[in-house]
Amino acid sequence: MANHPIKIILDTDPGGDDSFAFLWLQSLAKQGFAEIVAVTAVDGNVHAKDTFVGSCKLLQLGGFSDIEVGRGVIGGSNSEDVEDAGAIHGADGMGNLSHTLPEAQQSYEAARFSDEILIEKLQSTPGEITIVAIGPLTNLAAAEQKSPGVLNLAKEIVIMGGAFLHYGNITPEAEFNIAYDPEAAKLVFDTCKHLVVMPLDVTHQLIFTPEMAAQISAVNPASPIAQFVTALCQFMVGTAMAYRETGGQAGFLVHDAATLAYLFYPETLRFRHAQVEIETQGIWTRGKTLLDRRHGVQSSANAWVALEVDARNLLAVMIEDLKLLIQNGIER
Numbered sequence: 001m002a003n004h005p006i007k008i009i010l011d012t013d014p015g016g017d018d019s020f021a022f023l024w025l026q027s028l029a030k031q032g033f034a035e036i037v038a039v040t041a042v043d044g045n046v047h048a049k050d051t052f053v054g055s056c057k058l059l060q061l062g063g064f065s066d067i068e069v070g071r072g073v074i075g076g077s078n079s080e081d082v083e084d085a086g087a088i089h090g091a092d093g094m095g096n097l098s099h100t101l102p103e104a105q106q107s108y109e110a111a112r113f114s115d116e117i118l119i120e121k122l123q124s125t126p127g128e129i130t131i132v133a134i135g136p137l138t139n140l141a142a143a144e145q146k147s148p149g150v151l152n153l154a155k156e157i158v159i160m161g162g163a164f165l166h167y168g169n170i171t172p173e174a175e176f177n178i179a180y181d182p183e184a185a186k187l188v189f190d191t192c193k194h195l196v197v198m199p200l201d202v203t204h205q206l207i208f209t210p211e212m213a214a215q216i217s218a219v220n221p222a223s224p225i226a227q228f229v230t231a232l233c234q235f236m237v238g239t240a241m242a243y244r245e246t247g248g249q250a251g252f253l254v255h256d257a258a259t260l261a262y263l264f265y266p267e268t269l270r271f272r273h274a275q276v277e278i279e280t281q282g283i284w285t286r287g288k289t290l291l292d293r294r295h296g297v298q299s300s301a302n303a304w305v306a307l308e309v310d311a312r313n314l315l316a317v318m319i320e321d322l323k324l325l326i327q328n329g330i331e332r
């Protein structure tokens with residue numbers, strides 16, 4: 001058991017790859033390395049109601065149903081020209097498998113909004129909470145707008161988003177989480193001084209394969225988590241291949257998992273300290289992330305940007321932790 005588990009708010013829009021990161025986080029929490037303070041669902045891959053329900057179901061599945069889930073803020077500056085990602089993740093965001101998971105025990109209508117939860121938790125424990133943001137940055141921006149300065153009360157904000165030297169995935173230049181709400185992303189990057197960013201530059205190398213799902217499932221094939229991992233992987237591989245995301249390799253990209261690798265296995269990543277800017281105006285480049293690659297004094301850097309990854313070892317540690325989650329005998 002770790003002495004000081006990292007206190008985490010997971011801001012997420014499940015999402016096939018969100019679901020894998022979500023399960024990995026629950027494994028790390030069961031092992032005593034993380035404490036899940038709350039989950040703030042966000043509108044993104046699918047509608048806010050579906051990401052709320054999906055988050056509740058994933059907590060039920062992993063045995064953390066007592067953790068509060070927030071409902072995503074809607075009505076931010078969501079781009080009208082970027083559709084959700086239901087075509088990749090399934091209409092429910094979870095490979096059309098959410099009906100196979102336990103019923104959500106929390107009500108969307110009665111839930112607090114995600115920005116309220118962020119504000120309350122950050123203000124009550126300043127400097128202690130790490131936000132892991134693996135969807136559009138709408139909730140974080142809404143919290144900052146309501147309560148200026150609140151995001152800088154986080155210990156750290158780790159974001160999956162952006163594409164710097166790599167091409168985009170939702171447009172030729174932009175990555176989905178940033179392009180879905182570029183104004184929110186701009187507000188977060190303009191406000192925060194110590195962001196950690198996992199862009200497509202590293203996440204496009206994280207190809208999770210059916211063989212990896214089989215390794216995990218073999219530990220306890222009857223476990224509902226094992227069955228979900230296998231079925232979700234199969235669905236995600238189908239859409240990833242159709243969208244040509246993996247260079248023809250049978251697998252899918254577990255983008256969001258990179259955030260947890262940084263927190264728990266940082267030796268798998270290499271970073272550049274830089275000032276990140278978000279393009280909100282460009283006709284062709286709206287939602288693009290930029291950094292100044294010239295050699296000069298980086299006096300106004302606001303982010304550590306991951307640009308290299310040891311994908312093999314990152315996936316290996318993720319697989320081992322997921323095995324532990326489904327092994328009998330790990331109790332909270």
Ligand code: BDR
Pocket residue numbers: 015016017018045085134135160169175176177255256
């Ligand atoms: C990001 O977009 C979403 O579709 C994924 O869940 C991930 O967070 C990758 O661009």
Ligand code: CA
Pocket residue numbers: 012013014015017018045134135256
């Ligand atoms: Ca996501």
